[in-house]
Amino acid sequence: QVQLVQSGAEVKKPGASVKVSCKASRYTFTNYAMHWVRQAPGQGLEWMGWINVDTGDTKYAQKFQGKVTITRDTSASTAYVELSSLRHEDTAVYYCVRQWSMVTPTLGYWGQGTLVTVSS
Amino acid sequence: QTVVTQEPSFSVSPGGTVTLTCGLSSGSVSTSYYPSWYQQTPGQPPRTLIYSTYTRSSGVPDRFSGSILGNKAALTITGAQADDESDYYCVLYMGGSIWVFGGGTKLTVL
Numbered sequence: 001q002v003q004l005v006q007s008g009a010e011v012k013k014p015g016a017s018v019k020v021s022c023k024a025s026r027y028t029f030t031n032y033a034m035h036w037v038r039q040a041p042g043q044g045l046e047w048m049g050w051i052n053v054d055t056g057d058t059k060y061a062q063k064f065q066g067k068v069t070i071t072r073d074t075s076a077s078t079a080y081v082e083l084s085s086l087r088h089e090d091t092a093v094y095y096c097v098r099q100w101s102m103v104t105p106t107l108g109y110w111g112q113g114t115l116v117t118v119s120s
Numbered sequence: 121q122t123v124v125t126q127e128p129s130f131s132v133s134p135g136g137t138v139t140l141t142c143g144l145s146s147g148s149v150s151t152s153y154y155p156s157w158y159q160q161t162p163g164q165p166p167r168t169l170i171y172s173t174y175t176r177s178s179g180v181p182d183r184f185s186g187s188i189l190g191n192k193a194a195l196t197i198t199g200a201q202a203d204d205e206s207d208y209y210c211v212l213y214m215g216g217s218i219w220v221f222g223g224g225t226k227l228t229v230l
Contacts, residue, residue: 044223045166045209047219100156106156106172
C-alpha cells in the first residue's frame with residue numbers, strides 16, 4: 001500500500017518561508033510524479049504544481065508561480081514544497097498527492113496533509 | 121482562464137440516486153481530460169473515488185460510477201447512504217502538465 005507521510009504542522013510569521021516534506025514508501029519513488037494541492041480553511045482544493053520525480057522537471061499553476069518551489073530528494077524518497085513570502089492567505093492544509101500511474105495523468109494517493117498557519 | 125464547474129450543493133434522499141457533474145466554463149469535457157473524482161469529509165484528506173473517467177479506485181463501492189454525460193464528466197451515486205454525505209471534487213487534466221480542480225459539491229443526504 002502506497003504511503004505518503006507529511007511533516008508536521010507549522011506556524012510562521014508573515015514574510016517567512018516554509019518547507020513541507022512528503023516521505024514516500026512502499027513503491028519506487030522515481031517512477032511516479034508528485035503533485036501538491038492546497039486547501040484553505042473552509043475552501044476547496046487547488047492544484048499548485050507537480051514534479052517529475054525522475055527528472056526533477058516541475059510545472060506550477062499560474063497562481064503559484066514565483067510563490068512555490070517543488071523539489072525532491074530521490075535518495076530520501078521525499079518530495080518538498082517550499083512557500084516563500086508567506087501571507088495570511090497562505091494559511092491552509094497542504095497535501096502531497098502521488099500521480100496514479102506513469103501513463104495516467106490523474107492524482108491518486110494522498111498524504112495526510114500539513115497545516116501551515118501564517119500568523120503575526 | 122478556463123474554470124472547472126461543479127454544482128455548489130446537492131441533496132439526495134437515502135436510497136436515492138444523484139448525479140454530480142464537472143464541466144468547463146468554455147468547451148466540453150471528454151475522456152481526454154482524464155476526469156477524476158474525490159470524496160472528502162471534514163478533517164480528512166480527500167479519498168480517490170474515480171479516475172480516468174470511469175475507473176473505480178480500489179475499495180470504492182460499485183454504487184459510485186463515473187461517466188461522460190453530454191459535455192460534462194459525471195459522478196453518479198446509486199443507493200445513497202448517510203455516510204455519502206461529503207464534499208466531492210473533480211479534477212481535470214488540461215494538458216501541458218496543468219490540472220484544475222472544480223470548486224466542489226457539498227452533498228447532503230436527507
